Amino acid sequence: MKIQKSAQDYLEAMLVLQKSRGFIRSVDIAEQLGVTKPSVSYATKRLRENGYITMEKDGLITLTETGLRIAEDMYVRHKVLSEFFVRLGVSEEVAREDACKIEHDLSDETFEAIVRHIEKRG
Numbered sequence: 001m002k003i004q005k006s007a008q009d010y011l012e013a014m015l016v017l018q019k020s021r022g023f024i025r026s027v028d029i030a031e032q033l034g035v036t037k038p039s040v041s042y043a044t045k046r047l048r049e050n051g052y053i054t055m056e057k058d059g060l061i062t063l064t065e066t067g068l069r070i071a072e073d074m075y076v077r078h079k080v081l082s083e084f085f086v087r088l089g090v091s092e093e094v095a096r097e098d099a100c101k102i103e104h105d106l107s108d109e110t111f112e113a114i115v116r117h118i119e120k121r122g
Contacts, residue, residue, distance in 0.1 A: 003052075005104040008074045009033065010043050011052060014063055015071035024061040077103040077111060084114050087121070 013032045017024045026040045033040075044061065047053045052067030063071055078099050085095035 003050075003070060006043065007047060007050075007052070008070060008104055009100075010040075010047060011063065011067050011071035012074040012078065014053070014061060015068070015075050018063065024063075025059060026061070029061075074103060077106070080111070080115060080118065081106070084118055087118070 010029065010033070013029055014024045017028050017032060021028065026037065026044060029035075029044075030037050030040045044053065044055065047067065048055055051064055052070065053064060054062045056062070078096075081099035081103055082092070082095045085098055086092055090098070
C-alpha cells in the first residue's frame with residue numbers, strides 16, 4: 001500500500017498523542033506537527049476518506065486498524081533509526097530529525113539490516 005509521507009507523519013503523530021494523552025484531537029495534532037488547524041482539517045479529511053481514521057461528532061479521532069498499523073510501523077522505524085544514529089555519536093535532537101527525514105524512504109531490507117546490526121551490538 002502506497003501512502004504519502006505527510007499522511008504517514010500525521011498517523012505517527014496521532015499514535016504518539018494516543019499513547020501520551022489517551023486521545024487524539026485536531027488541535028493537538030497541529031501543535032505536535034507545527035502546522036495550521038486548516039492543514040490538519042484537510043489532512044484528517046483525506047485520512048478519513050482513505051479509511052485510516054474515524055472521527056467522532058465530538059471531534060475525537062481514532063486510528064482504524066489500517067491506520068494504526070501504518071502509524072506503528074513509522075513509530076518503530078523512527079525509534080530504531082534515532083537510537084542507531086545516537087549510537088553512532090549523533091546528538092539526540094539531530095538523530096530524531098534525521099530519522100524523521102529517512103524513515104519513509106528507507107527500504108525494508110536496509111531497515112531490517114540496521115535492526116540486526118543493533119541487536120548484534122546489544
